[in-house]
Amino acid sequence: MQLTTIGLDADDTLWHNERFFTLTHQRFAELLSDHAEPGHLAERLLDAERRNLGQYGFGVKGFTLSMIETAIDVTEGRVPGTVIGQIIAAGQEMLAHPIELLPGAQETVERLADGHRLVLITKGDLLDQERKLAQSGLGDLFDAVEIVSHKTPEIYAQIFERHGDGPERALMAGNSMKSDVVPPIEAGAFGVFVPHGLEWALERAEAPEDHPRFRRISTLSELPDLLADLR
Template sequence: MKSPTPNGIAVTHARDWIIGFDADDTLWHNERFFRITQDRFAALLADHCAPDHLAERLLAAERRNLGHYGYGIKGFMLSMIETALEVTGGDLPGHVVAEILAAGQEMLAHPIDLLPHAREAVEAMAAQAHIVLITKGDLLDQERKLAQSGIGDLFDGVEIVSEKTAPVYARIFAGHAQAMMIGNSLKSDVLPALEAGAWGVHVPHEMTWDLEHALAPKDHPRFREIADLGSLPALLASLP
């Protein structure tokens, strides 16, 4: 990683842009591992609950528990256990708990698989602007993924936050004339960044968690959408 200044961002570029990148499902695959584990969870509890209903119960538990556990795999594991207790009436076999824990541990050890054009886009932005990774979730897991991604050294700074809000983006982007946030989540990456005065760039991913869905602000003057990160350099060049 580039040497930071006291505020955590290295001043090495002529243009006064700061560009934030989301991590999960923007730079590397993430949600697909949750989907695989959720299918495994449904198979474990097939005798107690239909898959669609189980998915609804699990999503409700995740929504309910965000304030307690935050985002990430560990909270997902606890929500699965809670949901399993609910649908079995508290009569949850120990081997099912062991399977859930094993599935979560496998998720925590999964290798990092960069999305198409991720490295090239980060390299291109690093040559023109201050770039920072802005992600939420479990601290240790996010640090592990960044370390294994092979692109960590390209960032001027890393922010692992409990929630992505307008004040969080305003703090990170403070002192720069122009700012941009890039991510697959309209709810977390785009809308609060726009509220903070930055550009919001949506890069849709085929698998986005239900709790990250929101309506695209198509009429907002600082909103843009690109098909993949390969279009990012041209987008930046087109902006005023």
């Protein structure tokens, strides 16, 4: 059955994202160095992020609030206002950082758009994701854009029914095994893992290596050739 619809993740699939979180993690550790060891602080922050996902969702704003909560926690409420101010400033810098496309992203999206319905499917804060897409210059190449709170099999099935011929004739590609690969496969689509190198701990999952609709490529640039092999 010929694939007609291609879904693509955005952050760390089309443009850099996680490295800015990594840099802010380092800055956060420096600000709280008198109160917690970096490893312990990272664990406390990850715990806060995990707790807060249901309330804040994914993205920079939730991450910034989790940093503030962690700073209050590890200092037992004694964190100086100046430190809180620097945490907020770090979050604002992340929201204002220019988009940098990953190598080959522009050319690959152009090739995929020629002959397929192309859907951007991404999680995160609505305004921030819209800003990044606008700055990327890729927006006009997509037939549809879906900014969702969670990536579940049900969400993928709905998206591929709405913008295509159902999940059976769709493929999703992205850098998160947990969000971009496993759920679309469970919905009936192909799931293609495109590793980025930097990985958020909360996006890790076991690869469905034995599933007939699982594929792994080294870079996004390999996706058009993979599609040719699937025909």
